[in-house]
Amino acid sequence: MTILVTGxxxxxxxxxxxxxxxxxxxxxxxxxxxTTLDVPDGVAKVSADLEDASTLDAALDGVSAVFLYTRPQGTEGFAKAAEAAGVRHVVLLSSAATLEPESAQSRIARLHHAAEEALAAASFASTVLHPGAFATNTLGWRADIREGVVRTAYPDSRIGAIHERDIAAVAARVLIDGSHAGQSLALTGPEPISFREQAAVLADVLGRPLPVEELTPEQAAERMVALGWPPEVPPDVLRVWARTLREPSPVTDVVHKVTGHAPRTFRQWAEDHHTDFA
Ligand SMILES: NC(=O)c1ccc[n+]([C@@H]2O[C@H](COP(=O)([O-])OP(=O)(O)OC[C@H]3O[C@@H](n4cnc5c(N)ncnc54)[C@H](OP(=O)(O)O)[C@@H]3O)[C@@H](O)[C@H]2O)c1
Incomplete structure (x- = not known):
């Protein structure tokens, strides 16, 4: 059984x-x-563009299960190619955005929902992962942290920041077992943690003070676009941050239930990634 990992x-x-x-x-x-992908010894590599179905047949040849990224275009084409290749199970990296109260207004939610629908209509089994905010989002603070500061809007918004290794552990368990077919799994870190608290953890791990400077939502949106985010995305993100300032983002026990271990804390993430802030 070969498992294809996209992205x-x-x-x-x-x-x-x-x-x-x-x-x-x-x-x-x-x-x-x-050709530029670095993989562990013994792992086969393949070039495939999810938005160009003509590249998918070779990637899917002999594959029984797939870890799939959501792309704005391409999930329908992927689903057809996967059906033709005899794929039995697909695990989609979607987003908590499709489950959140703002989903009707959210472009991020629409994009992920369309991919979920394309898989639901296919003949193979699928499992949809809905992670909340990634701990890796704080990598966007790197330039500020080098200046000795963290700049963000809504610094007291509390989100259940999740370590990418916990999302991956759930995906791997499901791919290996072929379990949780037809299910949606809402994944979070262990506790709601504010941006101010994340900055304090990073300061502690990096061993230098990191005072927080509050940005207006407009300034934060400009900075997200400067970091390469599509301009339609910041309003979706800022709406969630405004809500989680009033009520912390809920956390779930799904990582624990699926993997048998508690989700990693933000401190564990910061310790794993401290060299990224050098
Ligand atoms: N950030 C959050 O808080 C958050 C929360 C919930 C859900 N999410 C979801 O998580 C995703 C981001 O995950 P991440 O941080 O792991 O992303 P990432 O580090 O930016 O990696 C994205 C991957 O997608 C691949 N990719 C891009 N376009 C592709 C295409 N047309 N065909 C095939 N592969 C393509 C890239 O591979 P190559 O460049 O090598 O082709 C890259 O490896 C978002 O797209 C969103 O769906 C994010």
Missing amino acids: ARGNVGRAVLEELVSAGQDVRAASRDA
Whole structure:
């Protein structure tokens, strides 16, 4: 049984690849450009673009299960190619945005919902992962942290920041067992933690003070676009931050239930990633 990992260079995809390799699975790693993809020994690489169905047949040949990233275009084409290849199970990296109260107004939710629908209509089994905010989002603070500060809007918004290794551990368990078919899994870290508290943890782990400077929502939106986010995305994110300022984002026990271990804390994430802030 070969498992295809799309986005094998990505934060989550890379972690899924590592989980599957350490569990002794036969894994194929995909990227739009596999020639520049670095993989563990023994892992096959393949170039595949989820938005170009003509590239998918070779990637899916002999594959029984897939870890799939959501792309704005392409999930329908992927589903057809996966059906033709005889894929039995797909685990989709979706988003908590499709479950949140703001989903009707959210472009992020619409994008992920369309991918979920395309998989639901297919003949293979699928499992949809709905992680909340990633701990890796704080990598966007790197330039500020080098200046000795953290700048954010809504610094007291409390979100259940999740470590990418916990998303990956759930994905790997489901891919290996073929379990949780037809299910939606809402994944979070262990506790709601504010941006101010995340900054304090990073200051402690990095061993230098990191005072928080509050941005207006407009300033924060400009900075997200400067970091490469599509301009339609910041309003969706800022709506969630405004809500989680009033009521902390709920956390779930799904990581624990599926993997048998508690989700990692933000401190564990910061310790794992301290060199990224050097
Ligand atoms: N950030 C959050 O708080 C959050 C919360 C909930 C859900 N999410 C979801 O998580 C995703 C981001 O995950 P991440 O941090 O792991 O992403 P990432 O590190 O930015 O990696 C994205 C991966 O997607 C691959 N990719 C991009 N376009 C592709 C295409 N057309 N065909 C095939 N592969 C393609 C890239 O691979 P190559 O460049 O090698 O081709 C890359 O490895 C978002 O898209 C969203 O769906 C994020």
